[in-house]
Amino acid sequence: MQPPEPQPTGQPTAPELTDRLAWTREGAYLVAPGVYRIPLPLPFDGLKAVNVYAIEASDGLVMIDSGWVLDVTKEQLERSLARIGAALGDIRRFLITHIHRDHYTQAIALRKTFGTKIALGADEKHSLDALLGQDVRAMAAQAQRLIAAGAQPLISQMTEAGFQHPPADNGYAEPDEWIANGQSFDLGTRTLEAIATPGHTRGHVVFADRAAGVLFAGDHILPQITPSIGFEAAPPPLPLHDFLESLLLVRQMPDLTLLPAHGPVAPSVHARIDELLDHHDDRLRAIAAVLTDGQRTAYEVALAIPWTSQGRKLGELDLINQILAVGETGYHLDLLVARGIASAQLADEIRLYQLAGPTSGEQARTEPTNAGPVSTGPVSLPR
């Protein structure tokens, strides 16, 4: 239904890698009538780019997400907009999927020059308040989680890398508008519906254009990687539970074309959600299996299970990905506890997990759990 994306030209040197990263190439790619995908660079080795989307509105452009506030991203956005005959000053409004730096901060900077309006999901206020506190609270919640995970080696590395001392001007500011769940945005040319999808962050929203058959999915549904969970200044108690619920919520909508914030456009939101549900099902099983050997911290579990599609060991990941991995393992363990499969106890600030049953947790499998409608089985999810 949508026009295919232009294929990159030139002779690829490493075909597989090039194909996987083809989506990061600079440009403005038509992905639906009046909708352009614009990749912008990121200062990471792993995650190379973020997609922002320019949508033709009756009075200019509306952008989904904005990129990281860096000179190179601003210049690339400028060049990419020029390809479609537009300029930064034509952007009327930024609709931001979530608070992470690569999505939100460039909008803040551009607002200073152009007065562009910015809207952000209402439940991001928790983390924004912490980030605007101008002290160490921004990373304190994540540091506390690492302590509870028993990940002292990572905390030492974080301190050395200056993670706990963010600059006072960290690029964050209040949006002009907080987006409510179900809110619709009339662009003159089309209507976008905001749907709250907590999990990746607490106030994450996706934007559906049902008439055009597309979903601006932010980081909620990514085609090539699984989104990190609850990596934010003020995480909720069970972000993985929230994330799985949000996947099921979008799975119940009509299937749409996936317009992700990282990765290429994909034909089916539903197909990718099914894969993500399977992935977390597998992870919960693998993590529960580690506990059959006895009491473990989240860090110990993270050291015991494979990471990435290449099956890497935790120590082979870079620091930020180790932190994300340990955090996510903790959230998986907390979900197992909420489902009655595991239990946890605190010892010297460290959370120790074990299976809830005498040996195998069999007994717990028949007990009701308090984690809501996702918990229809031990570690399996509705397909």
Ligand SMILES: [Zn+2]
């Ligand atoms: Zn992102």
